[in-house]
Every structure is written in C-alpha cells, then in structure tokens.
Amino acid sequence: MVESVQVELDELYALSTAILTRSGFSGVHAAAISKMLSTCQLDDCQSHGLFRLLMCCQTMRGGKIDGHILPVVEASDSAIVRVDARGGMSLLAVEAGMPLLIEKTRTYGIAAMAINRCFHFSALWPEVEQLSAAxxxxxxxxxxxxxxxxxxxxxxxxxxxxxAFSWPRQNQTPFTFDFATSGFARGEIELYLRAGKPLPEGVAVDAEGNPTTDPQAALDGAMLTFGGYKGSALSIMIELMAGPLIDDLTSMESMAFAEGTGGAPYHGEIILAFDPDHFSGGRVADNDARAERLFADILDQGARLPSQRRFEARARNTARGYVEMPAALHAELSAMLD
Amino acid sequence: MVESVQVELDELYALSTAILTRSGFSGVHAAAISKMLSTCQLDDCQSHGLFRLLMCCQTMRGGKIDGHILPVVEASDSAIVRVDARGGMSLLAVEAGMPLLIEKTRTYGIAAMAINRCFHFSALWPEVEQLSAAxxxxxxxxxxxxxxxxxxxxxxxxxxxxxAFSWPRQNQTPFTFDFATSGFARGEIELYLRAGKPLPEGVAVDAEGNPTTDPQAALDGAMLTFGGYKGSALSIMIELMAGPLIDDLTSMESMAFAEGTGGAPYHGEIILAFDPDHFSGGRVADNDARAERLFADILDQGARLPSQRRFEARARNTARGYVEMPAALHAELSAMLD
Structure with a gap:
C-alpha cells in the first residue's frame, strides 16, 4: 500500500508553478505546464501528473531547453496551423495554436496543427479534450x-x-483514449522501478534482446509495441506523421539529440481536428444519437469505455476539492522548494 | 498443400468483369471492382482478390444493392469531398472522388473524402496507395x-x-499497412473455414462468449480485437470516424440493415490525405531521407516492413505475367460463366 496525502486543487497548481519557476521556466511556461499537470492529477492520472515535474526539472538541468522562449504561430492560408516552439516546452505552443486550429477546423471541416521544435513530456488527452470540448x-x-x-x-x-483521440458527447464527458503504442508507457515503467515491482510479461526485452520483467533491464534494453505487428505498424505511422511529415525529428533522432542528458524528448507533435457539423452535412444530432447507441451497447454488455475511471476520479476529486497523491512524491516535490 | 493454377493478368480482369456483369453490375461498376480485385490478386492477396467475387455476387443476390447506380460527387468549398454512392458498390464512388481529394489535399494541405451509402467489401490499401502514388x-x-x-x-x-495507411517513398514501393482491428480479418476466417483449419487461439469467442478455435463457431459468435483494450479503443474510433462523423451507419446498424442477407456490408468510408509538401514547409527531400533512415534501421535489425511480402509478390507476378490462385476457386469462378 502506497501511503498517500491529500492535496487541495489550488495547492497542486501553486506547488507546480513554484517548482517550475525556481527550476528556470518563465511564468507563462510554468502556468501552461502546471495547468496540464493539475488536469492530469485531478483525474488521478499519477503517471502524467505532478510526478512529471521531476522530468521537467531534469530537462532544464539537461541544458538544451529554453525556459523563456515564446512560441511563434505561423500564418497560413491552408488548413494547417504551424507553431514553432523554438526549443521550448510544447504546452505553451499548443495553447498558442489551439484557437487557430479550432477556427480552421470550423472553416475547412478538417485541419491540423503541427508543433515543431518542442520538448514534450505530457499526456495528450488534455489536448484532444480541448477539441472535444469545442x-x-x-x-x-x-x-x-x-x-x-x-x-x-x-x-x-x-x-x-x-x-490520443477524443469525440464530443452532449452533456457528458467525451469518448477519449490516450495510449502508448508501446506495450507499456515509459512513465509506467519508471513507476514500477520506483515501486520495486516486476513488469508484466511480454512488454520488454533486455539489452541482449531477451524477454525481461525487470524494470531497470527494460529501461536499459527495448520495449515492445502492443498488439504485435499491427501495433508496430501503427507506431511507425506515428513516427512518420509526427516526424518527417511535419519536418521534425524521428524518435531515433530525438534520442541522438538528447545525448544522454535525460529529461523530456525533443521533437514535433501533430494534432488533427474534425468538425462533425461539416462532415455530417449538419446532421449532428442524429449522429450523436447513433454514437450514443454504440456506447450504450458497449456498456450494456459489461465492458467499459476508455477513460471511464479517469472521469470518475475527476468527478470525485472535483466534488471533494482535493486529490490524493503518493506521500513520498509530495515530500520530494515539497523539498525542492526548501 | 492447396493446388493452384496459373492465371494470366489479362485473364484475371476479363474473368472478373464477365462474372460481375452477368451477376448484374453495370460495365463501369464491373470495371472498378475488377480493377481492385486484380490489383489485390497481383499482390497474392488471396483473401481480397478474386475470392471476393463470391461476396459481390452474393451481395447482388441479397437484393439491396443497385448494380447500375452512379455515384454523385458533391461540390463543397471545404476540405471535405463527399461522394454519395447512392446504394452502389464503393469502388466507383472512390474512383469518382479521388481526383478531387488529391486536388483538395494539394490546396489545403490536409483533406478528407467521405463516401456515403456504399456497399463495401474491398481491401483499403489500393486506395491509400493511390494517394501515395500521387x-x-x-x-x-x-x-x-x-x-x-x-x-x-x-x-x-x-x-x-x-x-490502412500509405506513405510515399521516392523510386520504390510505398510504406503501406492495411490491417483489421479484429484479431483476424473476417475474410481470413472464411478462408480457414473453406480450408477446414482451426483458428489461432485468442481471436474469437463462440456464441456463449467462450474462447474458440473453430472457424464456424467464431463466425456464429464474436471475434476479438487485436491488442486488447488498445485495439478495442482504436476500433471504436474507426466506428465513430467512418460512421457518425460522416453521417453514416455503425457496424451494428449495418448488420441490422443487412437483415441476414449476407454479402458486403452497407455503410460509409473515410479517407484522410496529407500533403508532405505543405506539412513540411517544402522540405520534402530532407524528410524523405529522414523517413528512409527510419526504414533502414528497421530492416537492418532483421525486421520486415508491412506489405513487404505483397510488394515482392507484385514484382514477381508482374515479371512473369501471371498469378497463382487456388485451383478450386478458379474452377468455382469459371463455372459461374457456364
């Protein structure tokens, strides 16, 4: 049993911004990052919540990131929004481009945002949920x-x-998923390492290519994709779509760029957006009802929708006004302000 | 060992169009369908080659399809091409809309084609490979x-x-994958049934929800997705994107519409297209080289790229001018012209 502490929602955000600004991030970067971390922590998403402050600070210590640089949104007459993060953390760049992405999607029916030259550490679901909220x-x-x-x-x-994918639903939480195409998220392996627990079978090989359940051996070796050759093909597609398509680094190039400094990887990001009103010819209500019948049939047979546990946590934590996080993590973060 | 016969490329196409026109498809529909089937057969893709003529004819006998109706491409000032197949087979609709999809993609950087009200039985890779060829x-x-x-x-x-996804490569076959998000393709299960072979473990449950390796029990029960909850989430996304988003049927609605008549399902299709020139800011050559380094690293460690076997078959069959197909299937198809 991991000992946990209760942290109020305001305190979460304040703790995060204080750590980030002390680490070397400007106020606007610290705010964008803290908003993301608090959003994840509110949903009990421990692997992408305030735990990631450790990675943010490690990234700053690595010396390659610019904690003060402002992103630039490039003008275009196409359905593509380009945002140059100029070597900063991704989140401020996403914030800067999101209104234009939404506007272009409403204009063209489909649009894309390409974020370039950013350091990235965060969950993707808060970003696609900004789209479904719109x-x-x-x-x-x-x-x-x-x-x-x-x-x-x-x-x-x-x-x-x-x-990550999010689909808007009327008067309720969206249909959202956000999964690593690796069998396990890298962050989860780190949590297993911290907790001293063995990994499940089949998610990793050691440095010699042999199957392993040891978190450190997995970190030293290679992970496997989920779903065999299909998951592998999907992962290669993501390399191409978020790398060469948008003039940015592949994961291999990102690894080489880091030169072993650790912290968040540096690369690009692509977000696609779709306007149901355009695509359905204005018949959104009928099609919302059709989607709801699909969801109802899934739930009716005892299956769960992705993110259901996360939305339950959000409702619970919002109602009680605090989240629970591991006491050791909270102590470690608090000590960073001493 | 399945006994096979050699069929010349011209003969493939002629056999297909003869069967389709006799079955009740117009000349233009028969041509569009035969082009797809020959393309698949050329690549030794047995499950989606001339074998599918049986399903096309069954669809016609089901009485719901219109074998002569012409698709209508709708005008739009957005980045979406809508093609109404009006209850015909999908392939003529895809052919009708593809030039406009390519044009819109070059204009906007990203574009989509929504095909509505079509019967669909075919592989998707020939369609995305039309985009990568452009x-x-x-x-x-x-x-x-x-x-x-x-x-x-x-x-x-x-x-x-x-x-299905395809990525253009200079002077060589594209990077392409096309996989069912079920653990197995429905067509493959039918081939196992015809061959009297048991299914692999873990791809299906019987009508009571118990695991089964019996192809008929699987066809009577339910298949499972690949990759557990991640594959399941991806499959739900595809329902939403190719169904409610574009004002067309979900798989449940498609099943209900068929009323047990068998043959090809009736629903919609969505194709997204991306222009690397727009997305990369004109830096296509540099990014092609980057993608090639990724592919080279995959091949260098003894892994294969998706579709590699298919491209090898294409080269071999094109060079020798004929394909090999199961003798029993060829006899069954030939008998349909007696």
Missing part, C-alpha cells in the same frame, strides 16, 4: 525516444508513440 | 458488420474495422 473530434500523435523495438526486431527504433 | 500520405477507415466484441465484452458490437 464540439470537434481530435486525434494527436507524438514520437518520443527510440526505446521500442519494431515487430521482429531486437533494438529500440520507435518511440512509445502515443495516440 | 506523393501524398493517406489513411483510410471503414466499419463493417458487428462481429467483434469490445474489450471486456461478450458480443459483437464493433466491425472488423480495418485501418
């Missing part, structure tokens, strides 16, 4: 570092390459 | 019939919901 569907992809072997391979070539 | 990346999705249980569920709610 009545749009969203799909996001990023590479990471080349920790994952392709199907049939022996060494890390692919990133953990998450894929 | 220097664009393509991503296609369709629902099917609700043969597949969601993760944690007991009955069919989702379709086999294939996802």
């Amino acid at each position: 009545g749009l569907a969203g799909l996001a992809m990023v590479p990471s570092h080349s920790w994952v072997a392709p199907a049939g391979g022996k060494r890390g070539t692919l990133g953990t390459n998450p894929l | 220097g664009l990346a393509g991503l296609a999705m369709v629902p099917s019939h609700s043969w597949v249980a969601p993760a944690g569920g007991k009955r069919g709610t989702l379709g086999t919901n294939p996802l």
Whole structure:
C-alpha cells in the first residue's frame, strides 16, 4: 500500500508553478505546464501528473531547453496551423495554436496543427479534450525516444508513440483514449522501478534482446509495441506523421539529440481536428444519437469505455476539492522548494 | 498443400468483369471492382482478390444493392469531398472522388473524402496507395458488420474495422499497412473455414462468449480485437470516424440493415490525405531521407516492413505475367460463366 496525502486543487497548481519557476521556466511556461499537470492529477492520472515535474526539472538541468522562449504561430492560408516552439516546452505552443486550429477546423471541416521544435513530456488527452470540448473530434500523435523495438526486431527504433483521440458527447464527458503504442508507457515503467515491482510479461526485452520483467533491464534494453505487428505498424505511422511529415525529428533522432542528458524528448507533435457539423452535412444530432447507441451497447454488455475511471476520479476529486497523491512524491516535490 | 493454377493478368480482369456483369453490375461498376480485385490478386492477396467475387455476387443476390447506380460527387468549398454512392458498390464512388481529394489535399494541405451509402467489401490499401502514388500520405477507415466484441465484452458490437495507411517513398514501393482491428480479418476466417483449419487461439469467442478455435463457431459468435483494450479503443474510433462523423451507419446498424442477407456490408468510408509538401514547409527531400533512415534501421535489425511480402509478390507476378490462385476457386469462378 502506497501511503498517500491529500492535496487541495489550488495547492497542486501553486506547488507546480513554484517548482517550475525556481527550476528556470518563465511564468507563462510554468502556468501552461502546471495547468496540464493539475488536469492530469485531478483525474488521478499519477503517471502524467505532478510526478512529471521531476522530468521537467531534469530537462532544464539537461541544458538544451529554453525556459523563456515564446512560441511563434505561423500564418497560413491552408488548413494547417504551424507553431514553432523554438526549443521550448510544447504546452505553451499548443495553447498558442489551439484557437487557430479550432477556427480552421470550423472553416475547412478538417485541419491540423503541427508543433515543431518542442520538448514534450505530457499526456495528450488534455489536448484532444480541448477539441472535444469545442464540439470537434481530435486525434494527436507524438514520437518520443527510440526505446521500442519494431515487430521482429531486437533494438529500440520507435518511440512509445502515443495516440490520443477524443469525440464530443452532449452533456457528458467525451469518448477519449490516450495510449502508448508501446506495450507499456515509459512513465509506467519508471513507476514500477520506483515501486520495486516486476513488469508484466511480454512488454520488454533486455539489452541482449531477451524477454525481461525487470524494470531497470527494460529501461536499459527495448520495449515492445502492443498488439504485435499491427501495433508496430501503427507506431511507425506515428513516427512518420509526427516526424518527417511535419519536418521534425524521428524518435531515433530525438534520442541522438538528447545525448544522454535525460529529461523530456525533443521533437514535433501533430494534432488533427474534425468538425462533425461539416462532415455530417449538419446532421449532428442524429449522429450523436447513433454514437450514443454504440456506447450504450458497449456498456450494456459489461465492458467499459476508455477513460471511464479517469472521469470518475475527476468527478470525485472535483466534488471533494482535493486529490490524493503518493506521500513520498509530495515530500520530494515539497523539498525542492526548501 | 492447396493446388493452384496459373492465371494470366489479362485473364484475371476479363474473368472478373464477365462474372460481375452477368451477376448484374453495370460495365463501369464491373470495371472498378475488377480493377481492385486484380490489383489485390497481383499482390497474392488471396483473401481480397478474386475470392471476393463470391461476396459481390452474393451481395447482388441479397437484393439491396443497385448494380447500375452512379455515384454523385458533391461540390463543397471545404476540405471535405463527399461522394454519395447512392446504394452502389464503393469502388466507383472512390474512383469518382479521388481526383478531387488529391486536388483538395494539394490546396489545403490536409483533406478528407467521405463516401456515403456504399456497399463495401474491398481491401483499403489500393486506395491509400493511390494517394501515395500521387506523393501524398493517406489513411483510410471503414466499419463493417458487428462481429467483434469490445474489450471486456461478450458480443459483437464493433466491425472488423480495418485501418490502412500509405506513405510515399521516392523510386520504390510505398510504406503501406492495411490491417483489421479484429484479431483476424473476417475474410481470413472464411478462408480457414473453406480450408477446414482451426483458428489461432485468442481471436474469437463462440456464441456463449467462450474462447474458440473453430472457424464456424467464431463466425456464429464474436471475434476479438487485436491488442486488447488498445485495439478495442482504436476500433471504436474507426466506428465513430467512418460512421457518425460522416453521417453514416455503425457496424451494428449495418448488420441490422443487412437483415441476414449476407454479402458486403452497407455503410460509409473515410479517407484522410496529407500533403508532405505543405506539412513540411517544402522540405520534402530532407524528410524523405529522414523517413528512409527510419526504414533502414528497421530492416537492418532483421525486421520486415508491412506489405513487404505483397510488394515482392507484385514484382514477381508482374515479371512473369501471371498469378497463382487456388485451383478450386478458379474452377468455382469459371463455372459461374457456364
């Protein structure tokens, strides 16, 4: 049993911004990052909540990130929004481009945002949920570092390459998923390492290519994708879509760029957005009802929708005004302000 | 060992069009369908080659399809091409809309084609490979019939919901994948049934929800998605993107519409297209080289790229001018012209 502490919602955000500004991030970067971390922590998403402050500070210590640089949104007459993060953390760049992405999606029916030259550490679901909150569907992809072997391979070539999707639902939480195309999220392996627990079978190989359940051996070796050759193909697609398509690094190049400094990987991100009003020819209400019948049939047979546990946590934590987080993590973070 | 016969490339196409026109398809529909089937057969893709003529004819006998109706491409000032197949087979609709999809993608950087009210039986890779042949990346999705249980569920709610992607490569075959999000393609299960072979473990449950390796029990029960809850989430996304988003049927609705007549399911299809020139800011050559380094690293460790076997078959069959297909299938098809 991990000992936990209760942290009020305001305190979460304040703790995060204080740590980030002391670490070297400007106020606007600290605010964008803290908003993301608090959003994740509110949903009991421990792997992408305030735990990631450790990675943010490690990234700053690595010396490659600019904690003060402002992103630039490039003008275009196409359905593509380009945001140059100029070597800063991704979240301020996403914030800067999101209104234009929403506007372009409403204009063209489909649009995309390409974020370039950003450091990235965060969950993708808060970003696609900004789109579904605006009545749009969203799909996001990023590479990471080349920790994952392709199907049939022996060494890390692919990133953990998450894929996130959100679909707007009337008067309720959206249909959202956000999963790593690796069998396990890198962050989860780190949590297993911290907790001293063995990994499940089949998610990793050691440095010699042999199956392993040891978290450190997995971190030293390569992870495997979920779903065999299909998951591997999907992961390669994410490399291409969030890398060469948008003129940015693959996970291999990102790993090489880092030169072992650790912290967040540096690369690009792509977010696609779809306007149901355009795509359905204005028949959104009929099609919302159709989607709800699909969800109802899934729930009716005892299956769960993705993110259901997260939304339950959000409702519970919002109602009681605090979250629970591991006491050791909270102590470690608080000590960073001493 | 399945006995096979050699069929010349011209003969493939002629056999297909003769069977289709006799079955009740107009010349233009027969041509569009035969082009697809020959393309698949050329690549030794037995499950989606001339074998599918049996399904096309069964669809016609089902009495719901119109074999002569012409698709209508709707004008729009957005980045969405809508094609109404008006109850015909999908392939003529895809042919009708593809030039405008390519044009819109070059204009806007990203574009989509929504095909509505079509019967669909075909592989998706020939469609996304039309985009990669034009220097664009393509991503296609369709629902099917609700043969597949969601993760944690007991009955069919989702379709086999294939996802296909193609990425253009200079002077060589593209990077392409096309996989069912079910653990197995429905067509493959039918081939196992015809061959009297047991299915692999873990791809299906019987009508009571118990695991089965019997192809007929699987066809009577429900299939499972690949990759557990992640594959299931992806399959639900495909339902939403190729169904409610574009004002068309989910796999459950498609199944209900068929009323047990068999043949090809009736629903919609979505194809997304991406222009690397727009997305990369004109830096296509640098990014092609980057993608090639990724592919080289995959191949260098002994892994294969998706579709590699298919491209090898294409080269071999094109060079020798004929394909090999099961003798029993060829005899069955030939007998349909007696």
